[in-house]
Amino acid sequence: MDSSKNLEDKYYIKEVDTDGKSIYCYHDLMGELLIPTHKHDKAQMLYSEGGIVYVTTETKTYFLPARHFIWIPRGIAHSINTSSENVMMRNLYFPIDSNEDPFYDKEGIYPVNDLLLQIMLFTNRWNGNLEKGSRNFVIANGIKALLPEVCLTDLPLALPSxxxxxxxxxxxxxxxxxxxxxxxxxxxxxxxxxxxxxxxxxxxxxxxxxxxxxxxxxxxxxxxxxxxxxxxxxxxxxxxxxxxxxxxxxxxxxxxxxxxxxxxxxxxxxxx
Missing domain, CATH: 1.10.10.60 (Homeodomain-like)
Incomplete structure (x- = not known):
């Protein structure tokens, strides 16, 4: 079977950027130990539970511990590997305009405070495109708006290659x-x-x-x-x-x- 065709079928390749104005939400078990190198037109907020997650970009390998998230700017090629296929991945993919806060253009790992945690857990029932103007879009966009305000210092949980x-x-x-x-x-x-x-x-x-x-x-x-x-x-x-x-x-x-x-x-x- 063509492995490249299998990769094209993955949600993070074929679905995340189908609607450039939506916020895309995906919560599920990892299901595999490695997500190969790929990139999105949208920025990604990745939060995980239940295991160890490594995110590798061109320059660094990030370690994502529990109760932290990694922000991956748009267009940044990255791969993801975990200690178990049973790691729960919570992903929000945000469209970013060119004139937005500089926070959104910098990759980094940040702790999830109680406020962010409760909102993230509230999104458990969501999957797929959150259409602009919808109730869920407004809530998810609120998460995005909070990040530059509450994530003031990224943690040094990365090692350069x-x-x-x-x-x-x-x-x-x-x-x-x-x-x-x-x-x-x-x-x-x-x-x-x-x-x-x-x-x-x-x-x-x-x-x-x-x-x-x-x-x-x-x-x-x-x-x-x-x-x-x-x-x-x-x-x-x-x-x-x-x-x-x-x-x-x-x-x-x-x-x-x-x-x-x-x-x-x-x-x-x-x-x-």
Whole structure:
């Protein structure tokens, strides 16, 4: 069977942009582990429940944790992969005019506050095109209007993809050793760099320092483990290389805006 034909049949290819003035709504189980690279004429607000979601654009891989959404501007090519076909995907696709708020032109991940959460859950019964002027269109457009007002800071839940093959090998090594204490001097020596040259490579290729990259990678792994609910917060801290639980908790708070235990408790509301 022609796989390209199968892709053309998917709702996100054939239906989202059929009416350029409508807001398109789609809520359903993922149904597949990978949605291949595609793009829309409309901007996408993606909110998920029940698993781990990665969204990859040309420059970055975003980690979408529970009770957060990702905003994908119009025309941005992206793929989506998840840990399970049973992840619930909630999507709103918005037409964007050229003179609208700059927020709509920037990709990013944002927490869903209680107000947004209640409105998003209210859209559970909707699917397909919401025609301009209809009651549901007005409500959905209200969500769009709220975003620049309540989403003031996007969270650093993304890691750039390395372009230098030497750095790619280092990234693989870091991923395989998240539980270890890795000294930058040892890392540089292991891969044949001076500390200065490796530091420059990180900043030039990834736009961030080694410490920034490794810290975010550890916290992303911690979120995965917390969502699996097989380990306690203390055990998760040790599993991602933190000997001090307070240090882990403070770092988690700085990146995600909530402490590990509070984050898990906040996720529970999605089941109600």
């Amino acid at each position: 390395p372009k230098d093959i030497r750095l790619n090998k280092i990234i693989v090594h870091l991923d395989e050793n998240l539980t270890e204490t890795i000294l930058f001097s040892d890392l540089a020596e292991r891969f044949g760099f001076s500390e200065r040259s490796l530091s420059r490579l990180f900043k030039k290729d990834l736009g961030m320092s080694f410490i920034q990259y490794f810290t975010i990678r550890r916290i992303l792994k911690a979120i995965e483990l917390l969502l699996e609910k097989k380990l306690s917060v203390n055990e998760v801290a040790r599993a991602v290389g933190y000997n001090s639980v307070p240090t882990f908790s403070n770092t988690f708070l700085k990146i995600l805006g909530a402490r590990p235990s509070d984050y898990i408790n906040g996720v529970e509301i999605l089941k109600k």
